[in-house]
Amino acid sequence: MEIGIDSFAAFLPEMQDHTSAGAAQRMADLLAEIETADRVGLDSFGVGEHHRAEFLDASPAIILAAAAARTKTIRLNSAVTVLSAADPVRVFQDFATIDLISNGRAEIVAGRGSFIEAYPLFGFAREDYDALFAEKLGLLMQLREETHVTWQGRFRPALTGQDVYPRPVQDKLPIWLGVGGTPASFARAGTLGLPLMIAIIGGSFERFRPLVDLYYQAGEQAGHKREDLKISIHAMGFVGETDQEARDAFYPGWARVIKDIGRERGFPPPSRAQFDALCGPDGAFLVGSPETVRDKMIAADATMGGISRITFQMSTAALKTDLMQKSITLLGSKVAPAVRDDLKA
Template sequence: MDIGIDSFAAILPDLATGAPPSATDRMAELLDEVEVADRVGLDVFGIGEHHRAEFLDSAPAIILAAAAARTRRIRLTSAVTVLSAADPVRVFQEFATLDLISKGRAELVVGRGSFGEAFPLFGLDTRAYDDLFAGKLDLFMHLGKTSHPRWQGRFRPELIGQGVFPRPYQERLPVWSGVGGTPQSFARAGVLGLPLMVAIIGGTFERFRPLVDLYYEAGARAGHDRATLKVGVHAMGFVAETNVAAGDAFFPGWAHLTETVGRERGWAPPTRAHFDAMAGPDGAFLVGDPTTVVAKIQKASAVLGGLSRITFQMSTALQDSAAMRRAIELLGNEVAPVARSIV
């Protein structure tokens, strides 16, 4: 099992003063976090994509390229690339370039995105939300097979054999399908034979088992060997020396961002009691001391039929750089060596 971190490059205010850090300082801290993750032997670091004031990750390939120059072995991925709102040719070129810089460590998780800001920003109709993703994913997968594609679709000018360069260092760029809770997304990934990255940001792991089963069933019907189909989980997570310390470090930032987004979506205000339930034995938050977190990973893998990767969404933690670095060290030194043996 791969163990890694996903970051949305959240830029959170100081809870005492209400003032956010400078964007320059926050970006420097983020790159330091990737360096620490590489040093302690974590397998993967992902950067999300958002087009909002709370996050600095609107250009993930650039952040990952900066990280590639400062790391040696950790794999570098998007988490996720909002392919529906992008030009697949340009995305392919960006990540092929990242693959060259990193000497074969680039990956992508592609998805439709859980926020809608990218669509009006780039002049796209949200009513075509699913069709945009399906068509652009088809093109992106085609680009991996040939340097001179011939392709025709609904949302992009036809390709008639123009060269798409550079080509990646790897023979094929690894592509995961990032999904939330939509059955057709799970089925689509299975039909295409893509590894599945499931975003579980609340509730329970058990709720997603029928959807994971749907993925495997769709893959089998499409002729894919079960052994080639992989499932990963992206979950809220943070590690500290004690469960209380982990919760105290993670809750304030999580509550701030949840309340901000919740005002737009009509959610009830977040409470510490709800958070503690999510961090408890039955919840889907991987927040606690190393022993607690390993047990939660083991449960998630058992419930979902075996996992190939778990990534911790840690960037909503209170912006205490020392606590963040310590959490990464604990994840790499104490959690990952045990979790990798879980099947």
């Protein structure tokens, strides 16, 4: 199992005035956190894409390119690229460039996004939400196979044999399909033979097992080998010295973000009891001591029938960078080796 971190580049609580100085410092902290993740032996670091005031990840490829020049072994990916509102040619070029800078460590996680701001911002209609994604995903997959591309679609001007450069270091630039809980999305990933990144931001891991089975079933029916299909889990996670320390650190920022989103979407405000349940044995939050987090990761692997990668979404808590650095270090130095040893055994 690979173990990594995903970030949305959230602002720290004391910087909610969103001054340029605060934003610059947060970006510097994020790059330092990626360097730490690389140094302690974690496998991947992902940067999301949002177009909202509380996040700094509107251009994840640029952040990842900066990180590529400062790291050595960690794989770098989007988490996710909002492909429906992007130009697949530009996405491919951006990540091929990151692949060159990193010497073969770039990956794309393509998704539709859980927010809608990107659609009007870039001139797309929300009503075309799925059609946009299906068409652009098809083009993106063709771009990684062909240098001279002939293609025609509904939402983008046709390509009539143009050359698309640069080409990446990797023979086949990895493309993961990022999904939430829609069965059709799981089936699409399986049919296309793409690895699956599942965003599990609440509930339990067990609830997603039928959807994972659907993914494998669709993949095998489409002629893909089971061993070529793999899943990744993106979950809320944070490691502290003790369970109480981790929960007390993570809860305030998480509650603030969920409250703000809930106000927009009509959800009730979160409670500490709800949060503690999600951190408990049956919940999907990987928040706790190294031992607790290890045990939950091993249990999640068994529940899902094998997980290729688990990534921790820490930045929603908007913690100060010293706490983030400590958690990243604990994850890389204590949790990751224990999980790998247990799975080998």
